[in-house]
Amino acid sequence: MFIGLLGKANVGKSTFFSAATETAVPIGNYPFTTIEPNVGVTYVKTKCACKHFGISHQNPMCLDGVRLVPVKIIDVAGLVPGAHEGKGLGNRFLDDARQADVxxxxxxxxxxxxxxxxxxPAGTHNPLEDVEFVENEFNQxxxxxxxxxxQKLLKEILQKTATLVEGITRRFSGLGIKDYxxxxMLKETGLAAKKPTEWSEDDILQFVTKLRKKTKPVLIAANKADLCKDLSIIEKIKKExxxxxxxxxxxxxxRKASKANLIxxxxxxxxxTxxxxxxxxxxxxxxxxxxxxxxAKIQTTGVQSAINYAVFDVLKFITVYPVEDETKLSNKxxxxxxxxxxxPVGSTAKELAGTIHADLAKGFLHAIDAKTKQRISGDHILKDGDVIKIISSMSRG
Ligand SMILES: Nc1nc2c(ncn2[C@@H]2O[C@H](COP(=O)(O)OP(=O)(O)OP(=O)(O)O)[C@@H](O)[C@H]2O)c(=O)[nH]1
Ligand SMILES: [Mg+2]
Known part of the structure; x- marks a missing residue:
């Protein structure tokens, strides 16, 4: 699980990053303050499973039943129009965010x-232009x-050393994009039926745009709202x-004031308070x-909401609690x-085992749902808040 920050230069990406991770990074009111990426850990907030069982437990990640789950976040250099042609710092640094899920x-x-x-001066630039150009740079x-x-891909297809799906997937494998x-996307765009030698540049752009939207979904953080005189512009952006x-x-x-115990x-x-x-x-x-x-103007500062929204609403991830003792809800x-x-929503019990250790998944026998005490199979689809014990013939490690 990996969040990437994206945007025009000087919009507040590093400020967002610094607040979300509580780490100090260079921030400045001029473009290209950030050149090398900043990588850190932030937390999504969700209801802890302890609430379901009506228990209280000592865990620094559970604050009165609110569970904090770590998520990696990366802040990269800013974009300007024409970045794909080398303007500003170019768009090579998008490579730094290539593994981001959202x-x-x-x-x-x-x-x-x-x-x-x-x-x-505030209000003299139209943010809708930024939404558009950044999306365009991302597609480019x-x-x-x-x-x-x-051309190399066409040759591979001709020589039958790769299919179109294999060839495209290989080019995007560094971005975590899968063959399915x-x-x-080839089917959705209708391009599966068109010979690759006949694809126009527009076909390629249409295909990658859709592939990008699907595999790298985007949430807009309408930042500097404190300086915004007319927040109705957000409604326009919300339409799409x-x-x-x-x-x-x-x-x-x-966050700084809280760390210093002032509030x-x-x-x-x-x-x-x-x-x-x-x-x-x-x-x-x-x-x-x-x-x-x-x-009073915008309710919350939006940083935590944006992180939660990205993970739970855009990506539709769920939280699952693996345990080794399903009666005590504990580890060893x-x-x-x-x-x-x-x-990801739709994950199975066996996939959960795989996230803990490959051997646990390899020797997977069955699992136990600690809420219902029922035995579940490897292909059982997990739900948000599930507490699961894995039974495997192979122990972790
Ligand atoms: N008023 C206000 N200023 C902000 C906000 N977020 C960031 N800023 C200011 O905007 C300026 C740019 O902030 P950065 O976080 O460095 O922006 P960036 O997008 O990382 O910039 P680059 O790394 O140069 O692309 C700084 O002066 C910040 O203090 C905000 O929510 N409100
Ligand atoms: Mg920055």
Whole structure:
């Protein structure tokens, strides 16, 4: 499970990353602050299975029944129009995000940066242009991957050393794209029936655009909402995209203040409380008051919602809890609900075993659903919140 941050230069990707991972990275109000990618860990928030059983347990990942599940996140350099032709830093760095399962496209919704990412007065740039060009650059990146090997691919098909599906899948294997996805898309676009030698450049673009949308879904984080004078623009973007309203800078401030014990704040909440009024200086009070007014405008800062939305709504992942003792809901050491795993919807009990250890899946005999105490088979489809014990003839490791 891997989230990639994508977007124009200077829109707040690194601010979002820094807030989400609570790590300090360079942030600056000019384009191309980030060149080398930042990789870190953030958390999705979900209801812990302990709630179902009505138990309480000591686990730093469970806060009063709210479970935190780690997710890898990567922040890369920004894009400008023509990146695929080498403008700005080019689009090679998209390679850094190639393994992402889902992308959060950070947009400067307040229009405080021009198309090149240079600061401009709020509201003077139309963010819809950014949504469009970034999507186009993303598609062009896919197109180039296929185009640069197209003649070679045609030769392989001619010499029967590869089928069209095999040839395309190989070019996209670095992006984690599977042969069934390529095959489905060839059928969906009708291109399965057209000889590859007769594909036009437009056919290739149409094919990769659809393949990209399917395999690298995008959620838009409408960032800098605190500076946005007219949030109705978000409704326009919502017509064709998943969108979460966001103020990464507010979230960053809240996380820092919370770490310094100045406030009590749970990421994703719509409010915070000041721990001790007498310990904060007037400057800190002013900054916190500003964040309070932002929250009154957009409810939550949107950073946690965007991460949750990307994983649970866009990707439709579920959370499953593997245990070694289904009566105590624990591992061998007695730790209750020690592990939570994010799996694609439709995952089976055997696939869960495979995520723990290949040997557990190899020797898979059956599993036990700790909620119903029933025995389930390897092809049993898991549900969100399931607590599962795997019985295998081979132990892990
Ligand atoms: N008001 C406001 N400013 C923000 C917000 N998020 C980021 N910024 C500011 O926007 C500027 C750019 O932030 P970065 O996080 O460096 O942007 P980036 O997209 O990583 O930029 P590059 O790495 O250069 O592509 C900084 O001055 C941030 O403080 C926000 O939600 N609200
Ligand atoms: Mg950056």
């Amino acid at each position: 992308l959060i496209h950070v947009v400067d919704i307040a229009g405080t940066t021009d198309i090149q990412g240079q600061p401009v 990146w896919f197109k180039q991957i296929l185009m640069r090997e197209w 996805q390529v095959s489905d 995209n998943h969108v979460v309203t966001c103020s990464a800078e507010s979230e960053l401030l809240l 009590k704040y749970v990421p994703g909440d719509s409010s915070f 000041i721990s001790n009024e007498s310990t904060i200086n007037p400057q800190q009070k002013q900054a916190l008051d500003l964040v309070k007014s932002v929250m 050491d007695g730790v209750v609900l020690p592990d939570a795993r994010l799996l």
